[in-house]
Amino acid sequence: MIIGLTGSIATGKSTVSRMLKQKGYPIVDADEISRLVVEPGSPVLDQIAQAFGADVLLSDGSLNREKLGNLIFNDGAMREKLNGIIHPAVRAEMIRQKEEWLEKGANTIIMDIPLLFESKLQSYVDKIIVVSATPVIQRERLIARNGYAAEEADARINSQLPIMEKEKGADAVINNDGTLDETEKQLNQILLKWDAKL
Numbered sequence: 532m533i534i535g536l537t538g539s540i541a542t543g544k545s546t547v548s549r550m551l552k553q554k555g556y557p558i559v560d561a562d563e564i565s566r567l568v569v570e571p572g573s574p575v576l577d578q579i580a581q582a583f584g585a586d587v588l589l590s591d592g593s594l595n596r597e598k599l600g601n602l603i604f605n606d607g608a609m610r611e612k613l614n615g616i617i618h619p620a621v622r623a624e625m626i627r628q629k630e631e632w633l634e635k636g637a638n639t640i641i642m643d644i645p646l647l648f649e650s651k652l653q654s655y656v657d658k659i660i661v662v663s664a665t666p667v668i669q670r671e672r673l674i675a676r677n678g679y680a681a682e683e684a685d686a687r688i689n690s691q692l693p694i695m696e697k698e699k700g701a702d703a704v705i706n707n708d709g710t711l712d713e714t715e716k717q718l719n720q721i722l723l724k725w726d727a728k729l
């Protein structure tokens with residue numbers, strides 16, 4: 532079974548993904564892959580520099596994530612442009628890693644895909660878990676984790692579908708407003724229902 536793990540920015544996907552990794556599940560992580568495909572020397576990074584200017588590179592040739600983030604989270608057209616360059620490479624690598632796990636005999640694979648709904652990737656997975664938090668808590672955690680100003684946090688939150696829309700498309704929702712223990716209990720219940728592994 533391929534389980535898609537999604538949510539919105541800072542609602543707790545990585546936190547739940549870590550719990551799943553600890554339980555031994557193989558994880559395909561789209562955020563991690565989106566860093567891999569823009570390593571210095573990669574064709575994707577070249578295309579980004581051509582499209583956005585050499586300003587989005589640091590002096591060592593790596594991607595200036597802060598600069599590119601400020602551009603794309605404040606401008607929908609820029610975001611579309613970046614997505615068009617980076618997402619095909621991310622999708623290809625996600626599929627490659629999934630196939631690799633299947634060849635190794637994995638039964639259940641977790642695909643952690645932040646933009647699963649925005650990019651309409653529902654067909655990549657058999658079941659979808661949405662990790663949710665109420666908007667006030669989401670915003671507080673995002674500001675605390677990244678040290679963003681309120682406007683920077685809001686720009687990032689508003690660049691994604693509202694979490695309530697994502698909940699409607701979920702097979703299971705984990706409410707991550709409470710303690711990590713409470714979150715893990717909800718996760719265990721879902722796994723018990725879907726997977727005989729636990």
Ligand SMILES: CC(C)(COP(=O)(O)OP(=O)(O)OC[C@H]1O[C@@H](n2cnc3c(N)ncnc32)[C@H](O)[C@@H]1O)[C@@H](O)C(=O)NCCC(=O)NCCS
Pocket residue numbers: 539540541561562565595596597599600603610613614617621644645646687690691
């Ligand atoms: C713009 C970039 C360089 C900013 O880097 P930064 O280190 O500040 O953020 P990071 O990559 O850790 O992303 C944090 C979160 O932002 C959200 N996010 C990232 N990109 C996007 C996007 N294009 N649209 C909406 N939300 C996004 C996701 O929830 C993600 O988990 C980076 O986010 C990026 O390369 N984005 C494009 C690739 C992408 O879509 N990644 C997300 C899923 S594959």
Ligand SMILES: Nc1ncnc2c1ncn2[C@@H]1O[C@H](COP(=O)(O)OP(=O)(O)OP(=O)(O)O)[C@@H](O)[C@H]1O
Pocket residue numbers: 538539540541542543544545546547562645672673675676707708709710711714
């Ligand atoms: N139940 C919780 N209680 C307190 N803090 C939490 C809880 N869950 C997550 N956090 C914290 O909230 C922040 C966001 O969580 P996390 O990084 O898991 O979100 P994410 O959905 O993976 O975010 P992104 O989309 O940016 O990758 C982190 O600093 C994390 O430590």
